[in-house]
Amino acid sequence: MNQLFQVLTSESVAELEPEAQSQQPSRPVVSTEKLNVIYPSADQPVHALADVDLLIRKGEFVSLIGPSGCGKTTLLRVIADLEPITSGNVLVNDMTPSEARQERAYGYVFQAATLLMWRTVLANVMLPLVIQQRPEQEAQRIAREQLAKVGLSGFEDKYPWQLSGGMQQRVSIARALGFEPKILMMDEPFGALDEITRNNLNQQLQQLWREQQRTVVFVTHSISEAVYLSTKIVVMSPRPGRIVEVIDSPLPRERTAAIRDSDEFIQLTQRVRDALSEGHHEH
Numbered sequence: 001m002n003q004l005f006q007v008l009t010s011e012s013v014a015e016l017e018p019e020a021q022s023q024q025p026s027r028p029v030v031s032t033e034k035l036n037v038i039y040p041s042a043d044q045p046v047h048a049l050a051d052v053d054l055l056i057r058k059g060e061f062v063s064l065i066g067p068s069g070c071g072k073t074t075l076l077r078v079i080a081d082l083e084p085i086t087s088g089n090v091l092v093n094d095m096t097p098s099e100a101r102q103e104r105a106y107g108y109v110f111q112a113a114t115l116l117m118w119r120t121v122l123a124n125v126m127l128p129l130v131i132q133q134r135p136e137q138e139a140q141r142i143a144r145e146q147l148a149k150v151g152l153s154g155f156e157d158k159y160p161w162q163l164s165g166g167m168q169q170r171v172s173i174a175r176a177l178g179f180e181p182k183i184l185m186m187d188e189p190f191g192a193l194d195e196i197t198r199n200n201l202n203q204q205l206q207q208l209w210r211e212q213q214r215t216v217v218f219v220t221h222s223i224s225e226a227v228y229l230s231t232k233i234v235v236m237s238p239r240p241g242r243i244v245e246v247i248d249s250p251l252p253r254e255r256t257a258a259i260r261d262s263d264e265f266i267q268l269t270q271r272v273r274d275a276l277s278e279g280h281h282e283h
């Protein structure tokens with residue numbers, strides 16, 4: 001829980017710059033070089049990540065996809081300074097992950113909505129702001145604004161247990177966005193939800209991302225979710241997790257529901273599927 005609080009309170013209050021209008025590629029937010037993570041273990045050490053080189057630029061929506069146990073969560077945790085590395089380099093906004101955490105760079109949304117059941121929805125969203133010692137009124141205003149953005153106005157006084165799983169995840173997203181984090185880390189946030197709810201939330205998240213131009217790192221098992229949401233899809237191999245392919249999406253920034261039926265979408269889905277099976281075969 002402590003770690004979670006640290007993450008929740010380490011989100012940035014910095015204003016986001018408006019999107020650069022130039023054709024220049026935006027600046028790197030995350031870069032890793034020959035990153036290795038080996039978990040010590042009583043019998044055999046677990047080589048979770050092997051020589052991972054990754055570049056994430058400002059405003060990108062990056063999905064990490066790969067088979068179970070390939071190190072997606074480990075990579076997310078390394079970037080967020082929740083996991084030490086064994087060798088290699090990681091930079092976040094030209095800082096170490098630890099320095100970036102002190103600068104409140106991260107917001108985190110987990111698979112299970114980590115809400116406090118005895119606090120109202122509003123109090124849950126306010127909590128990290130209160131811990132950050134923002135004045136009560138300001139915290140309340142921000143929390144209400146964020147809840148409105150995820151379509152939950154009117155639910156402020158409910159308790160999490162009175163909401164559906166999808167609504168709880170929207171509260172988690174509102175809480176993570178309250179600090180305007182520079183990077184939003186999402187670890188299978190919709191993995192436990194039914195497909196219809198998941199598609200709905202994907203659409204809302206896509207719209208939110210377009211409006212806010214935030215950098216998102218998103219872990220998923222779902223090819224269609226990755227294709228629908230991402231500007232960049234990072235395909236990983238079975239353990240030890242390596243990057244098999246980085247696919248820059250040719251889809252437009254605005255993704256309508258109908259885009260799922262387009263030829264481009266179907267071709268991209270196939271390309272991700274091929275890269276995943278290539279990772280398996282190489283193994």
Ligand SMILES: Nc1ncnc2c1ncn2[C@@H]1O[C@H](COP(=O)(O)OP(=O)(O)OP(=O)(O)O)[C@@H](O)[C@H]1O
Binds near residue numbers: 039041066068070074
């Ligand atoms: N704290 C730990 N100690 C030892 N081994 C670990 C630890 N955390 C993860 N692992 C192992 O490292 C590997 C990568 O785990 P990780 O959770 O990053 O994979 P993942 O791709 O996110 O998996 P999933 O898709 O199933 O959530 C797995 O084999 C896992 O068992």
